[in-house]
Amino acid sequence: MTKEFHTNISQITLQYQRKVKANERPKISSALRAYQLFRANWDDMTINLFEEFKILLxxxxxxxxGIVPIAKGGVSGVTVDPKLIFASALKARACGIILGHNHPSGGLKASSADKAITRKIVQGAHYLDISILDHLIVTDDEYYSMADDNLVSFTL
Known part of the structure; x- marks a missing residue:
């Protein structure tokens, strides 16, 4: 084989930079605690402006x-690619994921699209042996937990 054959491909690297020791990580024991982490890492200037989708690993x-921003959308929706969620989880060797997105309107009701993407992600996670623990809808001062309403397979 020629050397040229080997140099004409892209190099793919996987990195996860740990900034906090394992024993210093915040423990998630409830939907409220997950909301507090999401909210502390949400931009006050955009939470009521457009939808964003983030995950806690x-x-x-x-x-x-850690927290991973997955997608930014418009005023009334955001398109989520599950491949980005799973790539992030696998890269970090995460065992569980909490999904979160905001509703700029301040409404806490899960839409049919919210429920559908949650089902799709739960199904994919099952094959990777990763638990989807919850999906939160985040507003500037409240939250809604799908796990609390038994809309995800696993609870905290």
Whole structure:
């Protein structure tokens, strides 16, 4: 084989930079605690402007390894690519995921699209042996937990 054959391909790297020691990670023991972490990491200037979708990645002890912004959308919706969620979780070696997105309107009712994407992500996560623990709808001062309403397979 020629050397040229080997150099004409893209290099793919996987990196996860840990900034906090495992024993210093915040533990997620409730939907309220997950909301508090999401809210502390949501931009006050945009939470009521457009929809964003983020995930919390959790280790085996439900301690937060990090938060990953997945997508930004418009005033009334955001398109979520599950591949980005799973790539992030696999890269960090996460055991659990909490999904979160905001509703700029301030409404806390889960739409049919919210429920559909949650089902799709739960199904994909099952094959990867990753738990989807919850999907929160976040507003500037409240939240809604799909796990609390038994709309995801796993609860905290």
């Amino acid at each position: 959790l280790d085996r002890n439900n301690c937060c390894m």
